[in-house]
């Protein structure tokens with residue numbers, strides 16, 4: 014992928030993706046993804062990963078203000094909608110979306126990207142921004158790539174019976 018530019022900040026997307034791919038296990042990969050996305054993308058105000066447990070999304074690694082939504086049923090929130098629809102959802106104005114579960118009063122827009130393997134949802138990436146309409150096709154492509162790297166690592170950890178945060 015080409016370097017991504019966001020105002021003053023420019024970073025090498027390939028460095029980010031390589032770091033996630035090279036992580037030794039699912040926990041490390043999720044931690045690296047959250048840390049690098051938050052550090053490298055100034056418009057990513059809150060970055061977190063939810064893991065699907067039964068019919069609930071359980072909050073795993075995240076950076077940003079603590080969220081009251083540590084467990085989200087699949088029929089609630091933008092998070093629940095993205096997992097149920099097995100599709101990325103971008104919301105330009107969270108306050109205009111009746112599905113939205115508020116995490117912070119400053120949040121203006123959100124993107125939720127399912128982490129899937131072979132059509133099965135394992136979890137999702139959830140990013141909030143304090144900027145309205147902060148997320149576009151470039152963010153979507155980047156985050157779907159990150160999700161595709163995380164999916165086999167999470168699936169392997171689960172197959173081995175490892176306990177993942179969340």
Ligand code: SME
Pocket residue numbers: 059061080082085089090091092093112113114115116123139141
């Ligand atoms: N806004 C999400 C809930 C999670 S918080 O943003 C961290 C939603 O509507 O599902």
